[in-house]
Amino acid sequence: xxxxxxxxLRNYCxxxxxxxxxxxxxxxxxxxxxxxxxxxxxxxxxLSNIINFLNLKNITLIGSSLGGWVAxxxxxxxxxxxxxxxxxxxxxxxxxxxxxxxxxxxxxxxISSGKIIEEKISKDFxxxxxxxxxxxxxxxxxxxxxxxxxxxxxIFNGFKDKSVPFKYNNNLLETHHFENLTSVILKNADHxxxxxxxxxxxxxFI
Numbered sequence: 001x002x003x004x005x006x007x008x009l010r011n012y013c014x015x016x017x018x019x020x021x022x023x024x025x026x027x028x029x030x031x032x033x034x035x036x037x038x039x040x041x042x043x044x045x046x047l048s049n050i051i052n053f054l055n056l057k058n059i060t061l062i063g064s065s066l067g068g069w070v071a072x073x074x075x076x077x078x079x080x081x082x083x084x085x086x087x088x089x090x091x092x093x094x095x096x097x098x099x100x101x102x103x104x105x106x107x108x109x110x111i112s113s114g115k116i117i118e119e120k121i122s123k124d125f126x127x128x129x130x131x132x133x134x135x136x137x138x139x140x141x142x143x144x145x146x147x148x149x150x151x152x153x154x155i156f157n158g159f160k161d162k163s164v165p166f167k168y169n170n171n172l173l174e175t176h177h178f179e180n181l182t183s184v185i186l187k188n189a190d191h192x193x194x195x196x197x198x199x200x201x202x203x204x205f206i
Contacts, residue, residue, distance in 0.1 A: 001029055004194040005064060005088065005202075012203060023050060025067070036116050036128040039136025040095070043070050048078075057081060060206065064088040065164065065191070068155075073140045076147040076177060085178070086205065087155040088193050091164045092142040092172075095134050098164070103129075142177060153178040154205045158189030158198070 001022040013020035025043040027035035047070055051059070061082050063071030068090020075082045091098065100108070107117050107129075117129040157166040166185050172178055184205075189198045 003064075004192070005199065008194075008199050009062065009202075009206075012206070021050070021054075021056075025070075034128075036130035037132055039133050040066075040069060040073065040140045041136045043067075044073050044140060047071070047074050051078075051081065058083050060084040060086065062086040062088065063090060064193070065091050066094070068092065069094065069140070069142070072142055072149075072178075073145075075149040075151070075153075076142070076145055079149045079151060082149070082151055084151060085149060085153045086202070087153070087169070088202065089157055089161055089164050089191050090155060090169060092169070094164070095137045096141060097168075099129060100134060143171070143175070145177060148176055148179060150179045153181045154184060155181065156184045156186060156189075156193055156198070156202060158191060158193055159185055159187045160189060161191040163191040 001024050006022045010020050010022065012018075023046070024031040025038070025046050026033040027038050043066070050056075059082050061071045061075060061084070063069070063086070065088070068087035069092040071085060071087060072090060072092050075085045103111075111117055111129055111131055111134065114131055119127045119129065155169050155172070157164065157169060159166050169183065172181060173183060182205075184201065186193065186198050186201060189195060193199075193202070
């Protein structure tokens with residue numbers, strides 16, 4: 001919640017007298033737990049519990065990467081609560097499409113037996129793949145859902161995104177899940193979508 005995008009949107013909302021709420025999923029940021037202890041079901045529960053506790057309505061729901069998958073799942077299950085859905089380099093179904101299908105058989109067996117696999121992305125950042133991540137996410141695979149969200153949906157992807165390829169969400173243009181979908185490709189943006197042009201473009205759709 002202290003990332004560049006979140007801070008940018010928070011400042012925009014404060015200046016324009018709009019309510020703004022951001023939070024870290026369990027295992028992320030300042031929240032408790034280890035990321036490998038959870039899956040999408042848990043993070044979706046985090047979002048649902050906060051919305052219900054605060055009785056939030058007429059929501060513009062914004063999710064980035066993993067958060068984009070969680071936001072999509074929530075909108076499909078609770079369409080009346082969401083006025084507008086915005087995905088920032090969203091990665092729906094990434095556990096299957098981006099991770100599991102690309103793992104070696106040895107790593108798959110290790111994860112299935114309960115071991116945690118660390119994949120180092122950079123000097124300062126690693127992904128951790130656990131049995132919980134896959135088991136607690138498979139029921140929320142978007143492509144298997146029969147639900148629909150008819151509200152306005154905008155998805156942003158960066159052409160230079162190496163984590164979630166810019167064509168990754170093109171399949172959503174062909175499915176029934178999001179009937180009012182706009183896809184925006186930003187030529188000079190990477191996965192973070194945190195450059196000034198990307199941030200200013202996102203604002204046009206808030």
